[in-house]
Amino acid sequence: MLFHFNAHSALLLPFVVPGALLVLFLLVRAARTGARPDLLLAGLIAWPTLAVAQWLLGYAGWYDSHDAHSTFMFYVPWQVNLLLGPLWYLYFRALTNQAFRLRPGAGWHLLPGLLEIGLFAGAALLDLGWRRGLHKESLPDHFGTKGGAATWLDELAGPLAYLGYALLLGYGGATLRAYRRYRRYLDDNFSETERLRFAGLRQVLILLLAGLALSLIYTGLEVVAGPFDYDTAWYAFAVRGGLIYALAVVGLQANYAAATSPLRFEPAEAAMAPPPATTTVLAAALQPAAAGPTALTLGARLGTTEGGRESAAGAESVGGVLAAGLPPELLELREQLLALMVTAQPHLEPELTLAELARRLRASPAVLSKVINAGCGQNFNDFVNTYRVAEARRQLAEPRRAHYSLLGVALESGFNSKSTFNRVFKKLTGQAPSEAARPKS
Secondary structure, rough: OOOOOOOHHHHHHHHHHHHHHHHHHHHHHHHHHHHHHHHHHHHHHHHHHHHHHHHHHHOOOOOOOOHHHHHHHHOOOOOHHHHHHHHHHHHHHHHHHHOOOHHHHHHHHHHHHHHHHHHHHHHHHHHHHHHHHHOOOOOOOOOOOHHHHHHHHEEEEEEEEHHHHHHHHHHHHHHHHHHHHHHHHHHHHHHHOHOOOHHHHHHHHHHHHHHHHHHHHHHHHHHOOOOHHHHHHHHHHHHHHHHHHHHHHHHHHHHHHHHHHOOOOOOOOOOOOOOOOHHHHHHHHOOOOOOOOOOOHHHHHHHHHHHOOOHHHHOOOOOOOHHHOOOOOHHHHHHHHHHHHHOOOOOHHHOOOOHHHHHOOOOOHHHHHHHHHHHOOOHHHHHHHHHHHHHHHHHHOOOOHOOOOHHHHHHHOOOOOHHHHHHHOOOOOOOOHHOOOOOOO
């Protein structure tokens, strides 16, 4: 019988079948569109799918069928742990940079995993092709279904697993460090960052690293107490099946967000981050001190003027203390920026980016970023959201908008979600939008 149903094998089917179909779908889509995130996500989902499939087929009787099915089980790389860490790192790179390509330099990251797959291919060629196929030798092990080279693979399984753990730890740590820099990149280039933060993927990676620690504990217990039986180990692979669904949900969302956003992040590039001195400036700018007006002061004044507009002359006085640190050639651009924010109100556009704002000012994004960082004491995200919060405060105080819901106020002010509105409003004002005083309708 090709497949023997029992509790252990049947309960793994809902993981393996959807995982295999999703991998196939992503590979086909990647071939049609050339999307690197789809290709790499397919590899990430294939990793737990193959591992769970091994136990599915094992409990379905393939290891004990003593025929071609058993032979098949010994020559498939079910758990290519050497690929997992590099795949995570390359997937993050592909998600956060639309210009990323799997060039030979990037391919070196995958070399250990490809060599591991090569070992299985070599064992199959030696045992099944050379010895069995050409020389008609019998397979000496496991009831004549397993050759000597496959036995060598069993002896290498332990060292390869530990090397896989080390690579996952190293590449996982590198990905998390790059993620921290990526968040700064988002704040410096995008006014709406919620869907581009890929928080779900970060959480899945942290869970994987936690799983690594549990695997090491599990291995240590086996050394002390002896190997666990297969039924006990089955639960670990059933839990791994949940990773298929987690990767499917957060991965597909991340791929869509990345494909529809102009991301150009480079992990080693810190040019877009504010200089160290700006951190002090930003802290001072957000304090309600008398050292000088800040962007938040401008937001408060915008909230009290008719229609949410203020004269360019009034805007020019904002951040005067901060502007003193700008080179003279950038002061004019700063004044143009502040005037544009008041007259054209680009902050009301939810998807406003640094590149788009720079285009309107006919400046380069790098120069405009410097003006905002050093001349206004904020990163681009905080700078734009300050104006949005000011607009929201104005609308919350207007009697004719007393019937507006908080979501309505958020959308009218340039935010595209209530969660972002609540988080930013509290960050910049110290209170939640629901705590703000509103006139009765």
